[in-house]
Amino acid sequence: MLTVIHHPLTRVHLTRLRDRATDAEAFARHLRLLARLLAFPALQGLTVNPVEVETPLGRAEGAELAVAPVLVPILRAGLGLVDGFRDVCPEARVWHLGLYRDHATLSPVPYYTAPGRLDAGTPAILLDPMLATGGSLTYAIGYLKQAGVRQLAAVSVIAAPEGVAAVERAHPDVPLYTCAVDRGLDERGYILPGLGDAGDRQFGTW
Ligand code: PRP
Ligand code: URA
Numbered sequence: 001m002l003t004v005i006h007h008p009l010t011r012v013h014l015t016r017l018r019d020r021a022t023d024a025e026a027f028a029r030h031l032r033l034l035a036r037l038l039a040f041p042a043l044q045g046l047t048v049n050p051v052e053v054e055t056p057l058g059r060a061e062g063a064e065l066a067v068a069p070v071l072v073p074i075l076r077a078g079l080g081l082v083d084g085f086r087d088v089c090p091e092a093r094v095w096h097l098g099l100y101r102d103h104a105t106l107s108p109v110p111y112y113t114a115p116g117r118l119d120a121g122t123p124a125i126l127l128d129p130m131l132a133t134g135g136s137l138t139y140a141i142g143y144l145k146q147a148g149v150r151q152l153a154a155v156s157v158i159a160a161p162e163g164v165a166a167v168e169r170a171h172p173d174v175p176l177y178t179c180a181v182d183r184g185l186d187e188r189g190y191i192l193p194g195l196g197d198a199g200d201r202q203f204g205t206w
Contacts, residue, residue, distance in 0.1 A: 002176045003175065005037065005038060010034060010037050010038075010179045014034065017031060018195045023204075031081065031084070032080065032081075032087070034157060035081040035082075035085050035155075036087050039087075040088070041177055042155050043088075043125070046123065047066040048066055049064055050063060066121070067119055067121045068092055068122070069089065069125055070093050070094070071085050071092050071094045071095070071124075072097055072127065073127040074136055074137075077199040078097075078129070095116050098111045099111070101132075101133075101189065108135045118147065118148050122151070123152070124151065124152050124153075125152075126155065127154075127155050128140075128154070129156060129195075130157070130191060131159035131160065131176070132160050132162075132163050132191050133160070133163055133166060134163035134165070134170075137156075137167050138170045140154075141170070142171075145171075153174065153177065157178065158178065158180050159176070159181050159182070159191075160181070160185050161182075
């Protein structure tokens with residue numbers, strides 16, 4: 001199920017990402033700020049245990065995480081969402097998943113995986129700013145399910161309708177969060193109007 005996050009601040013940061021005049025440093029900064037905002041809905045399902053703490057004036061009931069979530073950025077572009085999530089959830093662990101799209105077929109090619117320990121009930125959040133054809137995310141969700149992850153959500157910044165449909169067809173059980181659903185894809189599989197190549201723009205690869 002897709003949730004589009006409507007918030008004045010997500011619109012403001014997304015506009016800075018879309019703007020071709022935004023340089024790599026500013027792009028990475030706005031992406032991190034967007035990630036903090038996206039972390040709130042994406043981590044809404046975390047479970048907590050009750051704890052008590054002593055305030056200067058007495059005892060107060062509180063909460064601590066029952067299980068730390070795992071963040072799974074899809075390299076490269078997903079890296080830009082990790083720090084924003086860790087800003088608001090420092091307990092999160094990070095597994096990396098390296099995928100690139102073959103330029104001719106647009107199919108995902110896996111080149112690196114680094115899964116860690118999987119505690120019972122560990123929720124995983126896939127991070128990738130761009131959901132274009134949906135090939136990468138469909139592969140990544142399948143990979144995590146095979147690794148034993150049972151609680152899974154995926155976060156993007158911009159999605160194409162084609163990509164959302166493909167992921168929902170393959171994995172209807174996985175909640176998707178995004179800031180915008182754009183018009184569609186061009187002949188090279190880029191999102192229109194999108195923001196260009198999210199990896200190149202945040203790392204200044206040009
Ligand atoms: C981009 C993006 C996604 C993928 C989306 O990665 O970050 O991972 O394309 O496209 P899809 O929905 O059609 O699969 P890319 O392959 O450009 O690698 P990069 O992040 O290393 O630049
Ligand atoms: N990957 C990107 O970085 N941008 C797109 O528009 C599509 C895939």
